[in-house]
Amino acid sequence: MGEIRTRAAVPAKETAPRANYHHGDLADSLRSASLAILSEVGVDAFTLREAARRSGVNHRAVYRHFEDKRALLADLAAAGYRILAADMQRAVSERIGKPNIEGLLLLATAFLMFARRESARYQLMFGPRLNEDQRFPELEAAIDEAVVVLGREITSLRPDASPTVLRDAGITVFSAIHGMSSLVLVRRVKLRENRVESYVRTIMTPVFEGLLVTLRG
């Protein structure tokens, strides 16, 4: 795969059986190639043609699996939200029996760790408005998965609060966590791997404490 074929005159038939077909899951190969490209050069410099090249197929083959470039990116973003939701879910399930701020801190830590680990995807998920024209319902659904995990955690703090209050609290938390992660990604804040947990605690505790007062006050 990925051989460079010269333009020089070449017999019409090759001796070895040609591997024209990408035997295997081309869609998935394109996905992982795309993620690699994204983390190497960023969203702006990402190209469909390079993803195809790395998967060893003609660039037109991409269109057999994805409607267009945005569809491919939306697919990656949607998968990202699903991973994020799972990460957050796993994190909060470690605090069973302590329905307090610790759950939100675990969730926020999982969020920031995801943003760092999958920074290429994160850029996609929270950057350009991929779904502006409401294509990609699958993306919308994946976002909701993540929002639900957050919502449950907040509800656990004050199960009898009104939907409006809980919704606003969700926005407060989501804003703070996403903002924090975003600043780290843009490198306005430098942060070593082993300091993530204490960083999240320092930055987010005031937010969560304040929220608790608002919710219970």
Added chain:
Amino acid sequence: MGEIRTRAAVPAKETAPRANYHHGDLADSLRSASLAILSEVGVDAFTLREAARRSGVNHRAVYRHFEDKRALLADLAAAGYRILAADMQRAVSERIGKPNIEGLLLLATAFLMFARRESARYQLMFGPRLNEDQRFPELEAAIDEAVVVLGREITSLRPDASPTVLRDAGITVFSAIHGMSSLVLVRRVKLRENRVESYVRTIMTPVFEGLLVTLRG
């Protein structure tokens, strides 16, 4: 300006004096054309050539004023930070004599209003890492202008707090405000113009109250 010139054979000389030069400030014309394009089609679809076209010059003329495409975008982003700093400064100066949460609420409101009004620029400012490789010190300086305004407001809440504590508080506030604005821009939260102020109050009050406790506790 902006005439379409056909490729048809044409006398070497035209009768009217040719307006080859963009008499006026081409750099500035490019800036405003670029902003218009950005708000029409977004960062991803922005092209230098279109900016040149709208300014009535050959696309090569751009390079006389900006080193390359990123330099033009960085210039717009830097100007954005300066406007943002001024907006926030104007907002907080309205609360003279009340060194409390109200100042931060005014600042946050100014921030969100800027994000809505200058959404094209905002995307640039907080989106792709224009300054990753530390080109554009001018951009860095403009960012600092904005950060300083925020820092002063936080310091006023607790002037004798340690630099570390104040810095962390700054990150908390910046995270929350930027996250909130970002969610509104991506339209995860719909918000009517006349509801901005009360929205900011609802979403940010828990954060600022919590911070006050942390700072003063």
Added chain:
DNA sequence: ACCTGAACACCGTTCAAGT
């Protein structure tokens, strides 16, 4: 000093095949 023209090496996407 300021701008143009032609050229290069790319893009995403469409149309019309090939196996």
Added chain:
DNA sequence: ACCTGAACACCGTTCAAGT
């Protein structure tokens, strides 16, 4: 069904002029 080839209308950027 799945992939290729050639073509189209674009890009950003470079080089070498033009006035």
